[in-house]
Amino acid sequence: MEITFDLHTHSGYAGGASVGITDKKKRLRNRFLDASILSPLKGIDFLGTGDCQFKPWLEFLERNLEETANGVFQFNFLEGERQERLKELGIDIDITNFSEPKYLLQTEVIFTSPIGKSRKKAHVLILFPSFTEIHEFNALLDKWQVKHEKMARPFILNNSAEEVQSKIFQLKDLNNHIEIIPAHVMTPEGVYGGNNGANFLKEFFGEAEQEIFAVETGLSADPRILDMIPEMNTRAFISNADAHSSGLNKIGREFTSLKVNQQTYGSIIESIRKNRVTFTGELHPSEGRYFLSGHRDNRKQPFLHLKGQYCYFSPKQEPKSCPICKKPLTKGVLNRAYEIADIQGTKTKVPIRNYRNIVPLVEVIAHSLSLKSVKSKKVISIYTTIIQELENEVHLWQKSIEEIASLRIPEKTKREIIEVMKGNFSFLPPGHDGVYGKLAIGKKIDVENVHEVSI
Ligand SMILES: [Zn+2]
Ligand SMILES: [Zn+2]
Incomplete structure (x- = not known):
């Protein structure tokens, strides 16, 4: 059977702020409720809990989740x-037509380790088979002197790749089914990304690299970009939303469909390790905030970029420094991928990855109506009509154009959904130097041949 998951979420505690649990309680429950309610409309069967080792959240999860199959939990509504x-939320749908989502126990932590002369951070997803291992993990964090009382996404500091390796092995010794998945690997906070990224997983993870069976593509890369890197070719790619809030444009904005034997934790992990991924929905990489190398406009001192003056570069054209301010450019994901591909050299056989670049449906609808808010009544009403006809959003992206054409929704919205399905959209200007790309439907760009832009 096939399941669809989004296994990277956050509780609302992430970000490291110190937390007053009492005043946050209702808001946090609502946030969790929203994810549980909206994900079936999106077509997501399995969600990550987010931040599962963080004590206040762990207590909430232990109180409200019930184990319905091995390592699989449901929320007690x-x-x-x-x-x-x-x-x-203003959505007029009979929820009893939708099944409840199931949860896997999940968190994200930040490992740090030196690469060359500077300290490198790498965000890593961890999946746990049961609450027992989470408590044991917390004991390990104490032993490693990690400050995790006030941090939903704790920093695990290390002085070498051997130290990272040893800690991952200690974690795997608790239970070999604990899964370690490097998150959004190409972003500056991911293992390969930024100006001091690792050129090989081993440089960061040491021998524990062998325990890495899958990586998360992240919002600013997709399988085409990651497969440029030889050591990625033997690994599974999974896509998750990494949502810090639970809107219809956030939960499940990236997702993974996976073939499993049973709907249990063990079976899901086995399928991830064996790369039985059947489909991933990926945002267009040019939307990502670090897609191309460049400098954004209106940069503050000492960069001296005037408002309206910006630059970005495709790999073929990247100069050593910015022609406007002469400072080093902020490295983009695409250029980084070319760089690592060159360093790693020999290509292996690239597996077939079935994926599609998508735009969250509420964003397409809002764009077609020239509305800014994806929460506006009109957007939600069209969204509701589509979901009632097509069952859920994941299904939509796997439908034929004829089926979309027969929907009873405004013509312009229909046209724009079809353009997205055909891949006839892009983000202009593309994301660069921390700025998201801007959606342009009906315009396709060749991302490897974008030209320097300065206006
Ligand atoms: Zn992260
Ligand atoms: Zn500059």
């Missing part, structure tokens, strides 16, 4: 709670 919350 109050009677009528789902429908009521959906109404509050």
